[in-house]
Amino acid sequence: MTTKILLCVPFCEKDQAKTYGAKWDSDLKKWYVSSDNIHLSKILERWEINSDAIDLIGEDRTFGGNALFIDMIPSTCWFTNVRSCIHPSDWDRVRNHVYERASYTCECCNINTKEKTENGGLEAHERWEYDDIEKTQILRRIIALCHQCHQSTHMGLAGILGKSGEAETHLQKVRGFTTNELKLHKNTTSSLWRYRSGFSWRLDISIISQNGIRIIKNIKTEERLTISNNNIDGSRNV
Numbered sequence: 001m002t003t004k005i006l007l008c009v010p011f012c013e014k015d016q017a018k019t020y021g022a023k024w025d026s027d028l029k030k031w032y033v034s035s036d037n038i039h040l041s042k043i044l045e046r047w048e049i050n051s052d053a054i055d056l057i058g059e060d061r062t063f064g065g066n067a068l069f070i071d072m073i074p075s076t077c078w079f080t081n082v083r084s085c086i087h088p089s090d091w092d093r094v095r096n097h098v099y100e101r102a103s104y105t106c107e108c109c110n111i112n113t114k115e116k117t118e119n120g121g122l123e124a125h126e127r128w129e130y131d132d133i134e135k136t137q138i139l140r141r142i143i144a145l146c147h148q149c150h151q152s153t154h155m156g157l158a159g160i161l162g163k164s165g166e167a168e169t170h171l172q173k174v175r176g177f178t179t180n181e182l183k184l185h186k187n188t189t190s191s192l193w194r195y196r197s198g199f200s201w202r203l204d205i206s207i208i209s210q211n212g213i214r215i216i217k218n219i220k221t222e223e224r225l226t227i228s229n230n231n232i233d234g235s236r237n238v
Helices: 009-021 040-047 087-101 148-155 155-160 162-175 180-196 221-236
Strands: 004-007 021-024 028-035 122-129 136-146 202-206
Touching: 004 040, 009 040, 009 202, 021 155, 028 040, 087 136, 122 148, 122 221, 148 155, 148 162, 155 162, 162 180, 202 221
Parallel strands: 136 202
Antiparallel strands: 004 028, 021 028, 122 136
C-alpha cells in the first residue's frame, strides 16, 4: 500500500521536484511524493520535511535588549542572511521555534499576534554584532517581531519601499519618542549605517551551523554586494 509523503519544496525548485515525480496537493497546498516513487531516497534527501526540535545553543537572547530601535543592516549585507543560507524547511523550523518560545508575542511592542491578527503575525529578525576589526557580521540572536516593529527596525528598506513614514510613526509610538528624540535616533543610526556600508563583511552564522542546521549555500564575502544590488533593483521595480 502506497502512502503520501509531504515535502517542503521551495518555489524556485518546483520544476526540478516535478521531474522526480513530486506532485502538488491543491487541497493541502503542499507538495508530496508517493512512497513507491523510484526516486524516493533522492527526493527525501533534498525536500523531506524536518520536524526535529531546535534549541539555538550559544544564542545570546539578551543581545540588543527588547527595546525597539532602528537596526539598519549595511547595504553591502542586504539579502544575504540566515534565510538565504539554509533550506526553507530549516528556516521554518528556526522561525517557528523563535515564535513559540516568545508565546507568539512581539518581543518589542508586546502585541500578541494570536489575539490580534491585523499586525500581520510575527517575523524573525536577526540581531548581528559587527566586528569592525575583522569586518565580520556575527549572528548573535533571532528575535520575534510583529510586522510593524520589523519594518521600523529595517528603516532603510522601509524607505526604499515607500514605507518610511509608517515605520517612523510606529517607532515613535512604541518608544514614546519626542520628535527631537526620533530625529536624533535616526541621525545616529544613519551615520553608523553609512560607515558600515562602506565595507564588505564576512558572514558568520556559526550559531546556526553549530546547532545541527545544514548550510546549503555558503556565500562568499565578495558575492554579497552583487546580491544586494540585484535585489534592491528588483524591489524598486515591483
